Amino acid sequence: MKIARRPSIGGMVWVAVWTFPLIDPLTQAGTTLAAAGLLAFELAYVYGAALGFEAGGSPRQRTVFYAIVATLGTTLAIAYGEHWLILLLFVSCCGIAVYGGAPRPVTAFALCLAALAAQLLIGVAHRASWGTIGATFLGTILSSMLVGAVRQMGRLIAELQRTREALADAAVAEERLRFSRDLHDLLGHTLSVIVVKAEVVRRLAERDPAAAAAQAADIEQVGRQALVEIREAVTGYRETGLTAELTRAKGTLSTAGIAADVLRTADPLPDAADRLLAWVVREATTNVVRHSNAAHCDISVTITDGAAQLTVADDGDFPATATPHPGNGLRGLTERLESAGGSLATAARPTGGFSLTARLPL
CATH class of the missing domain: 1.20.5.1930 (Single alpha-helices involved in coiled-coils or other helix-helix interfaces)
Structure with a gap:
């Protein structure tokens, strides 16, 4: 069962940044009632659009917030005229944010047309200049297209994420x-x-x-x-050898949709070191497939200062500022390497992602 969630603070802030055009109707709000209505409209728009962008809440909640935004926006535009037509631009964008994530966003397109029609009718009824009507009309079309593109891109990214998870599970x-x-x-x-x-x-x-x-x-x-x-x-x-394990790792990563580059410059290693590093490759590959959400992974085996060094680095979603907390598998590898005089280090990559480095004296 999918749990309904609220929009994040970051999502609401991101949406709120784009409401600066509402400054114009705010300066034209001659009464406290108009200012209060505009504030209520902006709050409803920020929350409702953030719900839509992040697919938060339930479909019913998103529909309720869109209805509030549409009702307030249309009412204020009818009541106060030319300088308030811009509210219908936000009504259109909110509708696309809420309904534009579908494979065929027919509802979102219909709501955009309804907002454009309302702009035209209200502008004519208030005898607004055609320059104002046209500028607002064009702004609504361009803004709606941008929001629709973002929503479709978000949908495709979500589908890609689900596909990668399915591939990882399949591997x-x-x-x-x-x-x-x-x-x-x-x-x-x-x-x-x-x-x-x-x-x-x-x-x-x-x-x-x-x-x-x-x-x-x-x-x-x-x-x-x-x-x-x-x-x-x-x-x-x-106890598969390191060479075979590297080949298997590349195939496993490829099956999970993760591009892998394997670089080995080290000469054939002693049997004990070869088997131990093969263990490290297996555990690191499993972690990349299951937890990283990476698109690319680099694996290298080199000899540095008389020690074999194995590095596995991915570009997954591990934050650059986070501190790694190794699980049982990595703790077990650390103990095995230390018993052989080696070491295991994990770290976040500066550009995001996770890296693991094993060193084993020869």
């Missing part, structure tokens, strides 16, 4: 499926044999203990062989 699910398939291939036949032989042992236990003992010995042998095969399979997953 993780594919890895789990591959592991489960390998385990099934290893254990399916073995467990079937164990079950059959156990049934034989149960039937022979009383009338032919020697044959039952022989079958039990076979079960023991099959079980031991199964344990060996499982250890080999798990070792293959856990």
Whole structure:
């Protein structure tokens, strides 16, 4: 269930900045009532438009705020005339902010046309100059087009984000499926044999203990062989060499929609260092896919001052001013590297994103 949320303070401030044209009708407000009506209109517009831009609240709440904005704007324009026609520009923009995020924003387009028609009729009724009507008319069209473009861009960005999350989930699910398939291939036949032989042992236990003992010995042998095969399979997953792990990381990132550049200038490393850095690559890649929302990731393996150095850096949405708080996976890697005389450092990138650097003396 999607939880309705309020617009952020930043969103409301961003919308409020664009209400400076309301200064003109404010200077023409000859009465306290007019000024109060204009203030109420601006507050309703800022909150309602911010709700629309950020898809906050419920559809009903957004509709209610648009109705308030449209009613106040039209009423004030009718009551006070030429200098208040600008309010209908904001009525149009609010309608597009609220309804313009749909794939086919027909409602938003219709509301914009209604605001333009109201501007024309009210301007003619108040005998406003055609220059004023035309300027306000053109401003409403251009502003509405800009707001519509922003809303559509926001919709496309949201769809892209959902697609990237789905790709990341698919990459993780594919890895789990591959592991489960390998385990099934290893254990399916073995467990079937164990079950059959156990049934034989149960039937022979009383009338032919020697044959039952022989079958039990076979079960023991099959079980031991199964344990060996499982250890080999798990070792293959856990201790893949660095070269293979880098190749797998690039494929996993690509599947999740993240462009990856892999640079390796280090010579072949000792087996222990190779396996340990492969662990680091696997954990770092998993974190990038699951948590970073990145578009690009750089992985480099170099030798600096007698130590192998692995760096994984992404351009995700980790704030440049934030302090990393490593989870259990990174804490476990830190302990493993420190036990081998190495170190693991994490930091926010100056341009946004996250970087991880592992150093291991050779």
